[in-house]
Amino acid sequence: MKIVKQTSVLKEILRPHRRQSRAIGFVPTMGCLHEGHLSLVRRAQRDNDIVVVSIFVNPLQFGPREDLKTYPRPLKNDIRLLRGLCDILFVPSAASFYPRDFSTSVEVRALSERWCGQSRPGHFKGVATVVAKLLGIVGPDRAYFGQKDAQQVAVIQRMCRDLDFPVEIKACPTVRERDGLAMSSRNLYLNPSQRRDAVVLFQALKSGERLAASGQRDATRIIQTLKDFISRTRSAKIDYVAIVDEKTFEPVKTIVRSALLILAVFIGKTRLIDNTVLKTRNP
Amino acid sequence: MKIVKQTSVLKEILRPHRRQSRAIGFVPTMGCLHEGHLSLVRRAQRDNDIVVVSIFVNPLQFGPREDLKTYPRPLKNDIRLLRGLCDILFVPSAASFYPRDFSTSVEVRALSERWCGQSRPGHFKGVATVVAKLLGIVGPDRAYFGQKDAQQVAVIQRMCRDLDFPVEIKACPTVRERDGLAMSSRNLYLNPSQRRDAVVLFQALKSGERLAASGQRDATRIIQTLKDFISRTRSAKIDYVAIVDEKTFEPVKTIVRSALLILAVFIGKTRLIDNTVLKTRNP
Numbered sequence: 001m002k003i004v005k006q007t008s009v010l011k012e013i014l015r016p017h018r019r020q021s022r023a024i025g026f027v028p029t030m031g032c033l034h035e036g037h038l039s040l041v042r043r044a045q046r047d048n049d050i051v052v053v054s055i056f057v058n059p060l061q062f063g064p065r066e067d068l069k070t071y072p073r074p075l076k077n078d079i080r081l082l083r084g085l086c087d088i089l090f091v092p093s094a095a096s097f098y099p100r101d102f103s104t105s106v107e108v109r110a111l112s113e114r115w116c117g118q119s120r121p122g123h124f125k126g127v128a129t130v131v132a133k134l135l136g137i138v139g140p141d142r143a144y145f146g147q148k149d150a151q152q153v154a155v156i157q158r159m160c161r162d163l164d165f166p167v168e169i170k171a172c173p174t175v176r177e178r179d180g181l182a183m184s185s186r187n188l189y190l191n192p193s194q195r196r197d198a199v200v201l202f203q204a205l206k207s208g209e210r211l212a213a214s215g216q217r218d219a220t221r222i223i224q225t226l227k228d229f230i231s232r233t234r235s236a237k238i239d240y241v242a243i244v245d246e247k248t249f250e251p252v253k254t255i256v257r258s259a260l261l262i263l264a265v266f267i268g269k270t271r272l273i274d275n276t277v278l279k280t281r282n283p
Numbered sequence: 284m285k286i287v288k289q290t291s292v293l294k295e296i297l298r299p300h301r302r303q304s305r306a307i308g309f310v311p312t313m314g315c316l317h318e319g320h321l322s323l324v325r326r327a328q329r330d331n332d333i334v335v336v337s338i339f340v341n342p343l344q345f346g347p348r349e350d351l352k353t354y355p356r357p358l359k360n361d362i363r364l365l366r367g368l369c370d371i372l373f374v375p376s377a378a379s380f381y382p383r384d385f386s387t388s389v390e391v392r393a394l395s396e397r398w399c400g401q402s403r404p405g406h407f408k409g410v411a412t413v414v415a416k417l418l419g420i421v422g423p424d425r426a427y428f429g430q431k432d433a434q435q436v437a438v439i440q441r442m443c444r445d446l447d448f449p450v451e452i453k454a455c456p457t458v459r460e461r462d463g464l465a466m467s468s469r470n471l472y473l474n475p476s477q478r479r480d481a482v483v484l485f486q487a488l489k490s491g492e493r494l495a496a497s498g499q500r501d502a503t504r505i506i507q508t509l510k511d512f513i514s515r516t517r518s519a520k521i522d523y524v525a526i527v528d529e530k531t532f533e534p535v536k537t538i539v540r541s542a543l544l545i546l547a548v549f550i551g552k553t554r555l556i557d558n559t560v561l562k563t564r565n566p
Contacts, residue, residue: 101531
């Protein structure tokens with residue numbers, strides 16, 4: 001595994017691969033890798049000839065009161081986890097990545113405004129901008145993202161479709177802890193009691209799945225039931241619980257065939273998100 | 284010359300060329316071609332193996348009170364002019380180019396806000412977005428733009444640098460009519476008397492060049508002299524006359540070595556722009 005810090009060096013390394021039409025797979029991350037990330041890297045490994053992983057804690061996607069400074073950066077351990085799994089690890093510094101007079105941004109309207117976009121103003125603009133730039137640098141055939149961040153995946157897919165970026169965006173299944181908690185670097189922020197409470201997100205998703213499967217198609221009712229359920233956990237504070245169209249993220253009133261259940265819940269000060277597809281029986 | 288209307292067909296045609304590492308040159312235009320455009324196409328022809336020209340009157344870059352509807356679209360004549368000069372002519376329809384739920388935009392802050400950006404709010408956002416998308420579709424090695432639209436060139440160069448688009452942006456010299464008027468599709472809007480008056484832009488540039496060359500380094504003085512000069516033409520209404528840094532387009536107070544003189548002037552209802560590099564003598 002080559003470790004590369006400079007954008008220009010990475011481009012130089014990738015050029016001959018591209019010239020020989022080797023398929024390049026790309027997994028952009030913010031590091032603090034867990035099994036969720038590694039599953040993306042293994043998938044990229046299976047689909048492509050060369051796999052590039054990036055670790056970059058992108059300042060543009062953090063709000064002024066968010067955890068940019070405290071976001072965990074266990075780089076040595078990340079390198080250990082990736083050895084043998086990927087060909088190139090790209091670890092740019094923020095200073096070299098964004099020149100002082102950097103002034104371009106990419107925005108996906110509508111999709112970026114609700115839910116996580118409303119709770120975290122500017123977040124998806126930061127995500128779209130960094131992903132556009134990383135895709136420009138790496139020029140992959142395929143890029144891999146975790147379905148845990150469903151709205152992020154939708155924003156990136158829309159951006160790539162709208163701007164005709166020559167890349168396939170692959171959304172991969174959420175990887176979970178034994179009790180169902182979706183793996184996330186931010187789970188590290190939880191103390192043992194919060195860690196136990198955090199399973200409430202998964203339990204709420206399961207409960208939503210059962211309600212839909214048993215014929216409940218009224219989104220408002222499902223949402224209310226789940227909100228009541230989550231509220232019973234003392235450390236939990238609901239940011240949003242919503243049932244939305246899987247492509248547009250617009251709220252759905254009645255579930256026809258399927259819809260996406262998305263939720264964001266603070267456990268203490270840690271904001272966690274998760275989602276699942278609800279499938280109804282035919283009426 | 285192949286004429287292509289569908290984005291997917293264009294990508295299909297270009298794929299084997301890219302696989303064989305043929306250099307692709309790209310000249311995006313809004314049609315109504317004149318010698319300025321053709322000089323770009325010939326330059327692209329010299330530098331590359333394959334040349335793609337696009338003709339697309341991009342609605343995103345027109346303001347609500349601008350000339351989107353009346354912008355000339357003499358497609359048959361454009362095709363005649365391009366025969367033998369380019370390999371592929373891409374002529375998408377606005378409906379197929381921007382899907383109904385298109386929602387991505389690209390913006391270059393600061394650079395886009397002054398001068399033409401101030402007179403035409405949203406203009407450069409529309410330009411950056413369409414150029415990003417066209418570059419995504421065509422994937423050229425080099426793309427060619429006329430220096431007449433100097434601020435546009437600067438916006439596009441900055442966007443491509445910031446987002447690491449793998450393309451070289453080539454700015455090519457302004458082509459002029461015999462009397463010095465910069466070629467522009469909008470010159471067609473001028474009646475014969477306005478056409479004669481329009482030379483005032485070129486004359487102002489020449490006057491600026493002479494002042495700078497003779498040692499005048501005070502930008503405010505040069506600007507005032509040129510404004511006075513332009514105002515003597517009855518049909519002329521100044522939008523802006525400015526002396527700016529060639530990269531940032533920030534105003535320059537004292538010309539050190541060189542700076543860019545830019546101007547926008549209405550002749551009747553037709554807004555014309557032009558620019559030149561001012562070079563001072565060493566003090």
